[in-house]
Amino acid sequence: MKTYEIxxxxxxxxxxxxxxxxxxxxxxxxxxxxxxxxxxxxxNAFVKEFxxxxxxxxxxxxxxxxxxxxxxxxxxxxxAGTFANFATGRVYDQIRQSVAYAGKNVKICASHAGLTLGxxxxxxxxxxxxxxxxxxxxxxxxxxxxxxxxxxATLAIADYVGPVYLRFGRPVVPNFIPENxxxxxxxxxxxxEGRDVSIFATGHLxxxxxxxxxxxxxxxxxxxxxNLHTIKPLDEKRVLSxxxxxxxxxxxxxxxxxxxxxxxxxxxxAASRPVPMExxxxxxVFGQSGTPEELMVKYRxxxxxxxxxxxxxxxxxx
Amino acid sequence: MNVNLNEIASQVRRxxxxxxxAVNSGHPGGSLGCxxxxxxxxxxxxxxxxxxxxxxxxxxxxxxxxxxxxPAWYSVLARYGYFDVKELSTLRKLNSRLQGHPxxxxxxxxxxxxxxxxxxxxxxxxxxxxxxKLNNDPQLIxxxxxxxxxxxxxxxxxxxxxxxxxxxxxxxxxxxxxKQIDGxxxxxxxxxxxxxxxxxxxxxxxxxxxxxMDDVLNTLDAAIAHTKKNKPVVIIMKTEMGFGVDFMMGTxxxxxxxxNDEQLASALNQLPETLGDY
Numbered sequence: 001m002k003t004y005e006i007x008x009x010x011x012x013x014x015x016x017x018x019x020x021x022x023x024x025x026x027x028x029x030x031x032x033x034x035x036x037x038x039x040x041x042x043x044n045a046f047v048k049e050f051x052x053x054x055x056x057x058x059x060x061x062x063x064x065x066x067x068x069x070x071x072x073x074x075x076x077x078x079x080a081g082t083f084a085n086f087a088t089g090r091v092y093d094q095i096r097q098s099v100a101y102a103g104k105n106v107k108i109c110a111s112h113a114g115l116t117l118g119x120x121x122x123x124x125x126x127x128x129x130x131x132x133x134x135x136x137x138x139x140x141x142x143x144x145x146x147x148x149x150x151x152x153a154t155l156a157i158a159d160y161v162g163p164v165y166l167r168f169g170r171p172v173v174p175n176f177i178p179e180n181x182x183x184x185x186x187x188x189x190x191x192x193e194g195r196d197v198s199i200f201a202t203g204h205l206x207x208x209x210x211x212x213x214x215x216x217x218x219x220x221x222x223x224x225x226x227n228l229h230t231i232k233p234l235d236e237k238r239v240l241s242x243x244x245x246x247x248x249x250x251x252x253x254x255x256x257x258x259x260x261x262x263x264x265x266x267x268x269x270a271a272s273r274p275v276p277m278e279x280x281x282x283x284x285v286f287g288q289s290g291t292p293e294e295l296m297v298k299y300r301x302x303x304x305x306x307x308x309x310x311x312x313x314x315x316x317x318x
Numbered sequence: 319m320n321v322n323l324n325e326i327a328s329q330v331r332r333x334x335x336x337x338x339x340a341v342n343s344g345h346p347g348g349s350l351g352c353x354x355x356x357x358x359x360x361x362x363x364x365x366x367x368x369x370x371x372x373x374x375x376x377x378x379x380x381x382x383x384x385x386x387x388x389p390a391w392y393s394v395l396a397r398y399g400y401f402d403v404k405e406l407s408t409l410r411k412l413n414s415r416l417q418g419h420p421x422x423x424x425x426x427x428x429x430x431x432x433x434x435x436x437x438x439x440x441x442x443x444x445x446x447x448x449x450x451k452l453n454n455d456p457q458l459i460x461x462x463x464x465x466x467x468x469x470x471x472x473x474x475x476x477x478x479x480x481x482x483x484x485x486x487x488x489x490x491x492x493x494x495x496x497k498q499i500d501g502x503x504x505x506x507x508x509x510x511x512x513x514x515x516x517x518x519x520x521x522x523x524x525x526x527x528x529x530x531m532d533d534v535l536n537t538l539d540a541a542i543a544h545t546k547k548n549k550p551v552v553i554i555m556k557t558e559m560g561f562g563v564d565f566m567m568g569t570x571x572x573x574x575x576x577x578n579d580e581q582l583a584s585a586l587n588q589l590p591e592t593l594g595d596y
Contacts, residue, residue, distance in 0.1 A: 060479065066440075067448065068445060070381075070441065070447070070449065073430050073445070073449060074453055075373050098438050
């Protein structure tokens with residue numbers, strides 16, 4: 001099992017903030033919008049350096065999405081940032097009509113996704129956003145795993161022309177993706193090659209998948225660990241080649257089982273290469289207040305949950 | 319004066335009714351009510367280019383928030399030369415570029431935004447207006463909305479924003495026909511004193527009769543003179559739903575119903591064919 005050094009511990013949202021700033025330095029058409037959450041989205045550096053290219057909409061997310069869509073007409077590349085809950089569920093129809101259907105080059109940048117938002121509780125802990133966004137034709141969906149990947153993804157989506165949903169989070173987590181690794185939209189990253197089980201992970205569950213891989217290795221299990229940062233378009237080739245080798249899979253994500261990465265992989269494999277699967281995801285319940293760590297344990301999204309899912313799925317192989 | 323524009327508007331009304339009749343679905347009422355405004359904007363007021371490009375730099379841009387009146391808009395675009403008028407016959411048919419509500423997906427020249435789900439157009443127009451400012455483009459943004467549509471909350475988010483952020487290269491026009499699907503706007507959900515509301519939100523407010531070409535042209539000129547003075551501009555445009563066809567006026571019933579053969583013939587008798595039917 002390959003070892004990854006923790007380069008630092010940082011929040012993914014700070015990666016977004018740095019990426020946004022760099023994207024703005026590189027391209028004068030990059031503009032940003034925020035609905036009263038500049039500090040939470042780490043947009044301070046952008047706001048300070050580029051005040052004329054920043055649009056504060058106040059607590060009016062529907063208007064923010066519409067303005068972002070309009071800004072693309074005239075060649076701007078708008079990054080619209082707020083909490084994931086307000087960036088998706090609250091404004092679904094605005095995104096559907098004015099961004100996705102209209103095919104506008106809007107980057108919806110969503111922080112505080114999932115349970116790891118923590119103490120604010122279920123009103124803010126959206127676990128359905130990946131599903132909402134991946135169902136929209138034209139929409140790309142990206143969920144990054146650490147600071148470096150979030151920064152690289154932010155820069156990459158500035159160069160891609162089309163609607164993107166970029167999902168990241170609140171807590172400080174291990175930063176382990178090499179700083180200069182280019183971000184390729186739609187390309188999975190093989191973190192460890194293995195033969196016994198494929199573990200596909202996205203977002204904050206990627207580091208936990210690596211931890212699980214080490215534990216499995218002590219039990220003689222050789223896990224293939226793949227980071228699927230892009231949920232849509234899915235790296236189908238990578239998924240199918242991995243399960244063809246391992247003949248079973250675990251999918252781990254900080255999201256509802258319904259509508260998540262696991263569902264995408266299951267439907268792909270059901271059609272092309274059926275294998276036993278286990279899912280580490282939230283099971284049709286809302287979250288609650290608690291620390292991020294407590295919540296990940298409570299809702300079975302922790303390292304031991306990935307380990308036990310892997311052990312179980314291996315026993316189901318023919 | 320403006321005989322020519324009125325003649326074009328008559329043809330646009332004919333086109334809209336014939337399009338809707340042919341496919342037995344669509345929204346004649348608002349299409350007829352707004353025909354004069356659309357003709358005035360495209361044939362006289364706006365600077366725009368039939369060689370369509372999405373960004374529209376250096377052009378005045380128009381956004382239709384109440385997308386259901388698309389038939390009149392499609393007719394105006396075709397009559398101005400954005401695409402062949404023969405294509406009007408494809409409205410709402412499979413694989414047509416003339417979708418039931420405006421869409422960019424099929425790349426119909428002249429359309430910059432999908433609309434139909436109401437309440438979104440002013441926000442989009444603000445975005446386009448902001449892009450123009452960032453690009454040092456002096457041209458203006460026009461946006462037409464319905465009146466029933468003002469019941470959507472997003473409209474007032476946009477109204478608050480445009481005034482607070484001094485989006486003063488934007489002219490919003492409200493089609494104030496007082497009717498919506500379920501009946502008179504006042505009965506469904508009264509808008510109250512619209513002039514006072516827009517004033518209170520910080521907009522320059524003008525009024526006009528949207529079915530009088532002279533008034534439309536004069537008021538649009540006045541509205542343009544009000545731009546670039548740190549405030550957004552709104553025109554409350556009184557119209558008659560179904561204007562130009564006697565039996566379609568004075569009722570909300572023609573909001574979204576197609577005329578039958580007999581009704582079409584009666585309507586066309588009231589609308590001179592000025593540019594040749596498609």
